[in-house]
Amino acid sequence: MVKVQERRHLVLIGNGMAGINTVEQILKLAPSTYRITVFGSEPYPNYNRIQLSYVLEKSKAVEDIILNDWDWYLENGIELYTGTTVTHIDTEQKIVKADNGMEVPYDTLIIATGSTPFILPVPGADKEGIVGFRDIADCQNMLHAADQYKKAAVIGGGLLGLEAAKGLLKLGMDVTVVHLFEEIMERQLDHTASLMLQAELESQGLKFATGKQTEEFLGDDRVSGIRFSDGTTLDAEFVVMAVGIRPNTALAKESGIEVNRGILVDDFMRTSVPDIYAVGECNEHRGISYGLVAPLFEQGAVLAKHLCGVDTKPYEGSVVSTQLKISGVDVFSAGEFMDAEGLSIVRVHDDWRRIYKKVLLRNGRIVGGVLVGDGKESSRLQQWIRTGTVMTEAIHNAIVGQASAETVNTVADLADEEIVCGCNGVTKKHIVDAINEKGLTTVEEIKVATSASRSCGGCRPVVEQILQYVLGDKYDSAAAKQEAICTCTTLSRDEVVTAIKEKGLITSKEVRYALEWDNPEGCSKCRPALNYYLGMIWPAEHVDEKDSRFVNERMHANIQKDGTFGVVPRMYGGVTTPEDLRLIADIAVKYNIKLVKVTGGQRLDLLGVKKEDLPKIWQDLGMPSGYAYAKALRTVKTCVGSQFCRFGTKDSMGMGIILEKKFERLDMPAKFKLAVNGCPRNCAESSTKDIGIVGNEGAWEIYVGGNGGIKARLAELLCKVRTDEELLEIVSAFMQHYRETGKYLERTSEWIERRGLKSVTEAVVNDLDNRRALAERMEVALAQVKEPWSEILNNSNLRERMFEEISVSTKQD
Amino acid sequence: MEPIVDGNEYTYYLVGHVDDFTERLGRVVHLGKEEIAVFKTTDGQIYALENKSPGPRGGTIAEGIISGQVLFDPICDWQISLADGHVLDPDTGQVRTYPVDVLGDEVRIGLFKNEGGEFHE
Numbered sequence: 032m033v034k035v036q037e038r039r040h041l042v043l044i045g046n047g048m049a050g051i052n053t054v055e056q057i058l059k060l061a062p063s064t065y066r067i068t069v070f071g072s073e074p075y076p077n078y079n080r081i082q083l084s085y086v087l088e089k090s091k092a093v094e095d096i097i098l099n100d101w102d103w104y105l106e107n108g109i110e111l112y113t114g115t116t117v118t119h120i121d122t123e124q125k126i127v128k129a130d131n132g133m134e135v136p137y138d139t140l141i142i143a144t145g146s147t148p149f150i151l152p153v154p155g156a157d158k159e160g161i162v163g164f165r166d167i168a169d170c171q172n173m174l175h176a177a178d179q180y181k182k183a184a185v186i187g188g189g190l191l192g193l194e195a196a197k198g199l200l201k202l203g204m205d206v207t208v209v210h211l212f213e214e215i216m217e218r219q220l221d222h223t224a225s226l227m228l229q230a231e232l233e234s235q236g237l238k239f240a241t242g243k244q245t246e247e248f249l250g251d252d253r254v255s256g257i258r259f260s261d262g263t264t265l266d267a268e269f270v271v272m273a274v275g276i277r278p279n280t281a282l283a284k285e286s287g288i289e290v291n292r293g294i295l296v297d298d299f300m301r302t303s304v305p306d307i308y309a310v311g312e313c314n315e316h317r318g319i320s321y322g323l324v325a326p327l328f329e330q331g332a333v334l335a336k337h338l339c340g341v342d343t344k345p346y347e348g349s350v351v352s353t354q355l356k357i358s359g360v361d362v363f364s365a366g367e368f369m370d371a372e373g374l375s376i377v378r379v380h381d382d383w384r385r386i387y388k389k390v391l392l393r394n395g396r397i398v399g400g401v402l403v404g405d406g407k408e409s410s411r412l413q414q415w416i417r418t419g420t421v422m423t424e425a426i427h428n429a430i431v432g433q434a435s436a437e438t439v440n441t442v443a444d445l446a447d448e449e450i451v452c453g454c455n456g457v458t459k460k461h462i463v464d465a466i467n468e469k470g471l472t473t474v475e476e477i478k479v480a481t482s483a484s485r486s487c488g489g490c491r492p493v494v495e496q497i498l499q500y501v502l503g504d505k506y507d508s509a510a511a512k513q514e515a516i517c518t519c520t521t522l523s524r525d526e527v528v529t530a531i532k533e534k535g536l537i538t539s540k541e542v543r544y545a546l547e548w549d550n551p552e553g554c555s556k557c558r559p560a561l562n563y564y565l566g567m568i569w570p571a572e573h574v575d576e577k578d579s580r581f582v583n584e585r586m587h588a589n590i591q592k593d594g595t596f597g598v599v600p601r602m603y604g605g606v607t608t609p610e611d612l613r614l615i616a617d618i619a620v621k622y623n624i625k626l627v628k629v630t631g632g633q634r635l636d637l638l639g640v641k642k643e644d645l646p647k648i649w650q651d652l653g654m655p656s657g658y659a660y661a662k663a664l665r666t667v668k669t670c671v672g673s674q675f676c677r678f679g680t681k682d683s684m685g686m687g688i689i690l691e692k693k694f695e696r697l698d699m700p701a702k703f704k705l706a707v708n709g710c711p712r713n714c715a716e717s718s719t720k721d722i723g724i725v726g727n728e729g730a731w732e733i734y735v736g737g738n739g740g741i742k743a744r745l746a747e748l749l750c751k752v753r754t755d756e757e758l759l760e761i762v763s764a765f766m767q768h769y770r771e772t773g774k775y776l777e778r779t780s781e782w783i784e785r786r787g788l789k790s791v792t793e794a795v796v797n798d799l800d801n802r803r804a805l806a807e808r809m810e811v812a813l814a815q816v817k818e819p820w821s822e823i824l825n826n827s828n829l830r831e832r833m834f835e836e837i838s839v840s841t842k843q844d
Numbered sequence: 845m846e847p848i849v850d851g852n853e854y855t856y857y858l859v860g861h862v863d864d865f866t867e868r869l870g871r872v873v874h875l876g877k878e879e880i881a882v883f884k885t886t887d888g889q890i891y892a893l894e895n896k897s898p899g900p901r902g903g904t905i906a907e908g909i910i911s912g913q914v915l916f917d918p919i920c921d922w923q924i925s926l927a928d929g930h931v932l933d934p935d936t937g938q939v940r941t942y943p944v945d946v947l948g949d950e951v952r953i954g955l956f957k958n959e960g961g962e963f964h965e
Contacts, residue, residue: 059900062937106902479934480933480934481934482934482935550911550912551912552868552886552910552911552912553911554909554911554916555908555909555911555916555921558909558911559909577869578866578867578868578869578909578910579909581909581918582907582908582918585869585907586907590903590904590907590918590919592901592902592903592919593902593903594895594903594904642872832864832865832866832869832871833869836871836872836873836874837859837860837864837871837872837873837874837882838873838874839857839858839859839873839874839875839876840876841855841857841875841876841877841955842876
């Protein structure tokens, strides 16, 4: 018998950002070290408290700010008790007790109880209609109040107060910000910045009562106004207190843990009692209780490492920075911000553009800064402050905003520990070390070695700059442009495609053998790419290699994170019928579909389908696959057009359906989206599509290279055509030209930037012979496509092997 | 058919025949309460791993791309050694593996004794 080692029991009190962030890091470092139980007083899973102001101004719903949904707790085996408040810690027996009578023993305990809004101790503070702004319930209170009442007061002109005030204003209330001091945000902004901010907020409709000390709340049961110490009053039917926060220490104090303003912790978040830790706003570290998110993440990182036995530097405090999260107002502040002796100051004050920038230096080093109206440099400024960077000509130019001949080498400025790839947590040092130690010369190699730029790719330009910076003269920009298609080979896309044509290679195995791949069976990069190139070059001869397809293209459905799939049938041009809708509805009920979603591409997605049910659903639907998973034509989005719309000049639905039927199922280098509009009002959003077509009186305009995704790009006008035949031919030539010259996974937005609009226009519009030849090759390729769902349904062997799971009982009889 | 009990720790259950598995295409096998991804490599070897991605985003691994004795995780693109379930550099982690026994064309997968039999039913 194998003895199962009992895992240590970690109990977390407080289901908020600080605690759960720590747990997430623990799970990453040592997933099986702890059995974890979490208590939270609120009835929600962990959400992003910072974004409550977005919920208040209704730009986000509560669901949008959930950071860890219920499934996350389940998937990670975490026992979660929401709506449950821990009332006592027995530090001798190592047991926590909750308000519902539960008693849970712990080996290790983390207290992350956060903080509560400080309520002014003045007469009437307990009246109805006076709330704090701290959690979802407060937010809902405020939303509710905005429906019923008109006049609101927010007490506190700090960060939180201003965000709350702006939210209530947006909800239609008449809002006055009451502030004890003459200047708002006086703890982060100097005189000039504060006045600029106030003026900006006043222009947006907020009112201010500054220099006012609240003495009493007026009204009977419900608040009706505020009386100040100078004798003046303010009418208010609803009051939000945002004067500050107070760490929640009652539980710790009552349980005999040392407490000052917050729960006292050392540099590893240890409290005065062994095995009990405190993290986040509830603690006090070296005399400071932080009320911002960055420090609590930094604390969490140290604590997680400590608990997992991973070597870590002690937490030595944070440089805090402030950024106001109000739409239309850019305000940033960090470090020192007031003029003082011994400081030299770089200042830009532009009243016309309403910009104020101030950077404070001590002995030439950057120690603080304030930005109003232009927050572009905020993240770099924060970095400079944190590391005490010495002011240079280049930094100065960046701040003052003068175009200098030499642009700032942003990469050189980056500190070693600065995170370059946010998705995978890769620092500059990681990357630099990998380049030096492993002799890397391309971004692709860095990606493999460090994971930087592997997920969303947004940091790729920075990674490339770092490479350039480290390699200096040895950096070969041509090599970078002609990058190898993967690490199995040194050959670029163009070299591989040329070799396939010249050597007549038909299967990917032949390619890898003939071109001397390092890895005889390839990798997840080159396998799908070669399969695409071979199919593009030899449409009739190449046999599709299912084992080289990504899961979605192989299963002809979209895999979801729980291993179920999404099914999207075709709905040509986004047009359907009552019969089809009824059929889809019946099937959704029959197969117990978890969610039916109207997609961005004007059709329906049935989510939560079990793998084994896929073929059954396809059979019942009797509709073709919508290819919502493929590197192929996804949808043709259309507006109503001339069939019904009074503005429509062209039959956009009709043309959209023709295009979708003609080009569906054809493999492309990447996903491909079309839109057809009946008039220039552009309701089907042509400017963010690979091809966007806009109908005018007597002509079609063709826009290309648009993208609404990670790297947004507006489509550019390719040409105007008069007839439908011309439109079809040019669309066909454009798509084929992209198929023949695009790199696998390269969207048209990137492709067109690489090749230039001019060269593309020449190839598919102006050069008539070439245009015709492209369109002819397109017809050959189109002749090969097959409807995949029916193909699988008609091939019982394929169906069984791909979709049916094997079940074996372990019962012995 | 009676499961084969070896002298030590495992009980082996018949889950299918060699031809039930396609080269480089994973197949899910439910064995008692275990969900197992079974892979046949180009050289005919059969491997059984817990059908659970080691990556941070979760998901299953049966749908990954197989190259040699390595599986590319379909969700996070990590590389997983089929032989011992170890995640290859630069990532870290491990997927549970199950012993596989091929006798003739019969494929058997082993579970710890206390995982099989009536213990789980």
